Amino acid sequence: MTDTFAASGADPRLYNHDLAPTSAANRTWTWRSFAALWVGMVACVPTYMLASGLIASGLSPMQSILLVFLGNLIVLIPMLLTGGMGTKYGVPFPVLLRSSFGPRGAQFAALARALVACGWFGINTWIGGSAIYTGLNIVSGNAFAGAALPILGINIAQFLCFLAFWGAHLYFIRNGTESIRWLETLSAPVLVVMGIALLFWAFRNAHGFGAMLTQRSAFEAGSGKEALFWPTIFASLTAMVGFWATLALNICDFTRFSKSQRDQIVGQSIGLPVPMALFSFIGVAVTSATIVIFGKPIWAPVDLAGHLGGFGAIVALVVILLCTLTVNMAANVVSPSYDFSNLAPSRISFTRGGYITAGIGIAIFPWRLLESAGTYIFAWLVGYSALLGPIAGIMIADYYLVRRQKLATADLFRFDGLYRGTGGWNLKGLFALAVGVAPNLPGFLHSVNLVASVPPIFDTIFTGAWFVGFFLSAILYVLLNLGSGAK
Numbered sequence: 001m002t003d004t005f006a007a008s009g010a011d012p013r014l015y016n017h018d019l020a021p022t023s024a025a026n027r028t029w030t031w032r033s034f035a036a037l038w039v040g041m042v043a044c045v046p047t048y049m050l051a052s053g054l055i056a057s058g059l060s061p062m063q064s065i066l067l068v069f070l071g072n073l074i075v076l077i078p079m080l081l082t083g084g085m086g087t088k089y090g091v092p093f094p095v096l097l098r099s100s101f102g103p104r105g106a107q108f109a110a111l112a113r114a115l116v117a118c119g120w121f122g123i124n125t126w127i128g129g130s131a132i133y134t135g136l137n138i139v140s141g142n143a144f145a146g147a148a149l150p151i152l153g154i155n156i157a158q159f160l161c162f163l164a165f166w167g168a169h170l171y172f173i174r175n176g177t178e179s180i181r182w183l184e185t186l187s188a189p190v191l192v193v194m195g196i197a198l199l200f201w202a203f204r205n206a207h208g209f210g211a212m213l214t215q216r217s218a219f220e221a222g223s224g225k226e227a228l229f230w231p232t233i234f235a236s237l238t239a240m241v242g243f244w245a246t247l248a249l250n251i252c253d254f255t256r257f258s259k260s261q262r263d264q265i266v267g268q269s270i271g272l273p274v275p276m277a278l279f280s281f282i283g284v285a286v287t288s289a290t291i292v293i294f295g296k297p298i299w300a301p302v303d304l305a306g307h308l309g310g311f312g313a314i315v316a317l318v319v320i321l322l323c324t325l326t327v328n329m330a331a332n333v334v335s336p337s338y339d340f341s342n343l344a345p346s347r348i349s350f351t352r353g354g355y356i357t358a359g360i361g362i363a364i365f366p367w368r369l370l371e372s373a374g375t376y377i378f379a380w381l382v383g384y385s386a387l388l389g390p391i392a393g394i395m396i397a398d399y400y401l402v403r404r405q406k407l408a409t410a411d412l413f414r415f416d417g418l419y420r421g422t423g424g425w426n427l428k429g430l431f432a433l434a435v436g437v438a439p440n441l442p443g444f445l446h447s448v449n450l451v452a453s454v455p456p457i458f459d460t461i462f463t464g465a466w467f468v469g470f471f472l473s474a475i476l477y478v479l480l481n482l483g484s485g486a487k
Helices: 005-006 029-043 043-058 059-087 098-140 154-204 228-245 245-250 260-271 273-294 301-307 308-334 334-343 350-363 366-370 373-402 409-413 427-447 456-461 465-480
Strands: none
Touching: 005 029, 005 366, 029 154, 029 260, 029 308, 029 334, 043 059, 043 098, 043 228, 043 301, 043 350, 043 373, 059 154, 059 245, 059 260, 059 273, 059 373, 098 301, 098 308, 098 334, 098 373, 098 427, 098 465, 154 273, 154 334, 154 350, 228 245, 228 334, 228 456, 228 465, 245 260, 245 308, 245 334, 245 427, 260 273, 273 301, 273 456, 301 308, 301 427, 334 350, 373 465, 427 456, 427 465, 456 465
């Protein structure tokens, strides 16, 4: 982006170099870049463990893997739609939000997305730090084991390992999105090869994949739980969609660098649904094999590396560190960096936004968010999808149905432009957001035990939080804009 755009009337309260439309010279991402981006994000510890929560809920392994694939096939649709916005106009997510929420309202909506990313950043950084901690104990004979500290709930060595891995992210934050692109491009083939190698190791040492893969569903006829099958399926599908609900909003932060619409469509379609199902299958198959090899199921890759011992454990832990770093930088640093920059562009650059993200990632004590599979899937994934679904619905409805894919780019950077709304707030967008969130709120409060009980209908609605919020907000937003002549 050149200074000509800034000089043409862009308000410094809404503009800086990082938020400006991408120049032709910086549109360097091909379909291979997007496929590598997704493989780098998919090949992560949370994906490997994703099916474990579904199996714990009573689904069979094959049902769980199929749900992972279906959920990601569904979320690919809004991913491509929001990706198309970024490719056409070359601006990041918080800038695109200004057309549907107003320049002030966009700051609120983008901040909601940023805080979710900070949570994920903390979780993945904790996983990476745990890998370092496990490796140190393997080579030192558990010399770093110790009692948990008060308040923190972990020992000093665990906390220092967490900080060490946290510090590794600062290099890429300082060097921006292009450094992240080459990280993903170089890492993707390594992660695929190592995933296949792990699958081969499990098959060879267990002489097959064990009995877990043939485990039957807990909801079969005669089990007494048949009536719970479809509610469980729907809640689990919502959780699978929620897994990448954040990227369904801000994938435009990457597609703004795409050479063409075809590149972002082909690359994302190749890189998301099938690799997600594949890595979930690897998680289930290897865990099933660990029952034969070690006498118990070991879901967590870091724990598995600890059981391997020796050089194999060190290699496994290095791979865990690599895959965790790639997903964290792409999925959980880029978006909040832009979102925080959008709050005060003249003072917060992309890099400073990244540092803010890193700071919040420490403050949330992420290890406490990983206490159980139930809390992980339903309170976290479903909970935040209740908020992000409506935002995605409004954003897509505004761009494709209300404005018919036509935006006045210069006005996105003005408080007195077409998208100014009322005092910088698009009240129609905010109202549609509130209505989309409202039906899911009672069920969310009940799921996290903030209220003792709610009418059963609200628990049922909450199991489909992303879908309910997305469609309700999108439909309402379109109706509110009928005859408005929005541009």
